[in-house]
Amino acid sequence: MLDSTQLALYRRLAREQSAGRAPSLVAAVVRDGEIVWSGARGRVGDARPDNDTQYRLGSITKTMIATVVMRLRDEGRLALTDPLERHLPGTAFGFVTIAQLLSHTSGLTSESPGGWWERSPGADWAALTASLGEDATKLRPGSRFHYSNVGFGVLGELVARHRGRPWFDVVRDEILIPLGMHRTTPHPEGAHADGFAVHPFADVLLPEPSPDTGAMAPAGQLWSTVTDLGRWTAFLGGHTGGVLSGNTLAEMHRMNTVDDAEVWATGFGLGVMLVRHEGRQVAGHTGSMPGFLAASLIDPATGTGALCMGNTTSGIGIAALCLDLIGITEKREPALDAEWQPSTVDPNLLALTGLWHWGPAPHLLRLTGDGRLTLSPVDGSGRVFGFAPLGEDRWRGLNGYYSGETLTVGRDATGTATHLNLVTFIFSRTPYDPAAPIPGGVHEAGWR
Incomplete structure (x- = not known):
């Protein structure tokens, strides 16, 4: 990229890290399936983070769970219209459909009962489902958008049941390894950022916990790096590497429901967040866990996307930063139209x-x-x-x-x-051709 473009991107990153008081912040721009720029600000320990430093992804994990569910659909193992009871019998909400769970329209409660799951060691599936009684469904299924972390804990169990092994093993073998994402793990391994809360009135830090969240882990457990998340952002933009068909990915990108009906700026497809901004529609997801914020967004129409990760509980406009990085790139170096070439046709x-x-x-x-x-x-x-x-x-x-x-x-x-x-x-071929089976027939006098 041009030096001037790189400087503009880095300046935007620096402004966010400074204004948001993030201990560290990393970002990258993806174009045509590759990282074309990356940058980092702040420190992880005594060093600057790099493209191999792990951060927690939070709810970006959900997009990977959704991808496995769509693979199961494409294999004929389930239908999106299936009620959950057909695949996970015994829950109090077996009447909700798989599509409703993917699109956050099931009406299922947003958080699991008990302590705040993101900061607590997680219960297993049996304990989670036992805690979800008849009141677990808060809204009529299909009636409106209601973000549900619990719904993706449920989908993680669905994946595990169909494959006969833990959900992460399935994600690793069917998504991460084929895409070359070898530094995406359920717990930090090697170089990683610790998560912090930043005091609102002083420049001091408080370490945040990062427990294994058990049955809720499919909603936000994974850690990753700039390099790996760049590959995942490219995947969401259409470089699927054979993990999904292009048609299935397009189906995931299709708007199912909107979060903000008044302005229609944010909505959801099937496990994928959709954002309308400055004339473009981007796809991906944001993520937050105590001590971490992350985002991965891409415009499928141009192939330009961005990702951002920081180790702070709050203070950073992570989605706005991603959108700005995409906007800077497109404004300074607009994507070229695909080159036309003739094709052979029947x-x-x-x-x-x-x-x-x-x-x-x-x-x-x-x-x-x-x-x-x-x-x-x-x-x-x-x-x-x-x-x-x-x-x-x-x-x-x-x-x-x-x-x-x-x-x-x-x-x-x-x-x-x-x-x-x-x-x-x-x-x-001609208006109201009498030789064609026009409903109701064509007046016998014809045109006059």
């Missing part, structure tokens, strides 16, 4: 492209480079709808009104495409 698909009419309204059907279709009004006044192939002459809607619906190509005896049937809406 002639039968090519023959589908062009002008189609819904009633008298002309639309254009286009074939994209990734083998999908888009349908949009000719005058540009409406939305562009995307479709992915389902099989011969069948396509599934990807967005908006037609999301999940089926588009079917109708052909005559010669195999020529005569109409499109989009969830009963008929598109024909």
Whole structure:
């Protein structure tokens, strides 16, 4: 990156560390799957932290649990609409669905009963589930957003049951090792930052505990480094390394619920936090545990992301810092558009492209480079709808009104495409073509 860009990024990091009085603060910018800048301020012991110094991730752990759950879904071991009872029988909230747990819409209590779990040695699954009675569900499932740490403790147990081994072993073998994240662990190993609280009225520190949180660990236990979290940020931006398909990651990024209905700035997909900021939508997660703050956010549209970690309980605007690092990078060195190249297409698909009419309204059907279709009004006044192939002459809607619906190509005896049937809406090559199965028929006198 340009020296001027690096200086601007480092200055923003320095300002946050100084104003927030963080013992140490590290950050990095990710672009096109790689760390392109990193910086550190403050001290860990007597030394400056570096890209191999571990910090606690907190709730960024949840994104990894969610990824394993989606892998189980893709393997056919569960459906997102399944009630929890089908997979973890015996809880008092078995009626909530897996999708509701992932998107924080289950209504499940935010924190586990008893002492504050983040500062207390954790109970095992049997003790946790025994403490969650009928009053564990605080809101009607599906009615609204309600962040639940407990929900991800539950999903960690779901992962363990399906794989037959502890949740971290599954995360390590199915995510961390394939992505080369060898310094992400449930407890600090080697060079690491200790967690502190900073006194609000004096420049002194108080060490914070970092116990094993037991059955609640899937909600925030993991520690990681700049190098590893950079790889994870790139994963969330689309460099999945074969751990997930691109379609599944896109599904995780799709808005399920909003945290702040008044302004729609923050919401959640499936285990992934979504933030709208200055015209872009970024995906990732923030994290906090006593003594630590962390964030990993990336704009999937441009491939530019940022990560930040500090060893302080409060005082740092960790998400705002990440967003600013992304904004500085994009402003000073905007991402280039992907280079266009021609592609080889099936002639039968090519023959589908062009002008189609819904009633008298002309639309254009286009074939994209990734083998999908888009349908949009000719005058540009409406939305562009995307479709992915389902099989011969069948396509599934990807967005908006037609999301999940089926588009079917109708052909005559010669195999020529005569109409499109989009969830009963008929598109024909000419307006109200009498040869197409127009609902209600076409007036016998025709146009006049």
